[in-house]
Amino acid sequence: MRLSHFEALFFFAMIVSTVFALITKNTPREQLRYGLFVFVSFLFVALAVGWIMYPLPL
Amino acid sequence: MEQSEQEMESTPPPEVYRKPVNLAAALAICSGGWLVPGLSHILLGKWIRGVIFAVCVIVMFALGLGMHGRLFDLVVEEPLQIFAFIANVGVGLPYIVAEKFGLGIGSMSITTYDYGTTYLWVAGLLNYLIILDAFDIAQGRKP
Numbered sequence A: 001m002r003l004s005h006f007e008a009l010f011f012f013a014m015i016v017s018t019v020f021a022l023i024t025k026n027t028p029r030e031q032l033r034y035g036l037f038v039f040v041s042f043l044f045v046a047l048a049v050g051w052i053m054y055p056l057p058l
Numbered sequence B: 001m002e003q004s005e006q007e008m009e010s011t012p013p014p015e016v017y018r019k020p021v022n023l024a025a026a027l028a029i030c031s032g033g034w035l036v037p038g039l040s041h042i043l044l045g046k047w048i049r050g051v052i053f054a055v056c057v058i059v060m061f062a063l064g065l066g067m068h069g070r071l072f073d074l075v076v077e078e079p080l081q082i083f084a085f086i087a088n089v090g091v092g093l094p095y096i097v098a099e100k101f102g103l104g105i106g107s108m109s110i111t112t113y114d115y116g117t118t119y120l121w122v123a124g125l126l127n128y129l130i131i132l133d134a135f136d137i138a139q140g141r142k143p
Helices: A005-024 A028-053 B002-010 B023-035 B039-043 B047-066 B081-089 B093-100 B113-138
Strands: none
Touching: A005 A028, A005 B047, A005 B113, B023 B039, B023 B113, B039 B047, B039 B113, B047 B093, B047 B113, B081 B113
């Protein structure tokens, strides 16, 4: 199975945010809001850190 | 009167806490949840949540195997592998089945090896969190 970096990140964020939301919040509305927040945070932070590291000679 | 009915409709339903089950039953439920991800919530009557948890953990585990991640065994000579083993074994029956069929050997030459290994770890660690959640529900600490 060949997933790109972004696809691997996307599926990881989706699954982990779903479990986190269901574990930490009780009502469906809270779960949806928190799950979306965690999911978007995963993607945003990963992309931001990626761009920050881009000019570094690694 | 009409206003109070409207207020009742707009307020969310009260959260129902379970009557605590005894510790032995709670541990048995958690053991079931360790063996089959999501089973503990299903046993506690939370069908939808249990099915979603099962799908999440099993899909993550399958993706990890598909990306040629590595499953770690308990090797006494390499003590640092114990942590990886603990993370892997958290997924329960799928780990045992995968080991039985020789899956999860891992191939470092494949670019997705690291991702796959991480997926396999996180699948097990998520299942530990799910088991703890089920324990709290069984003890009446969570709705």
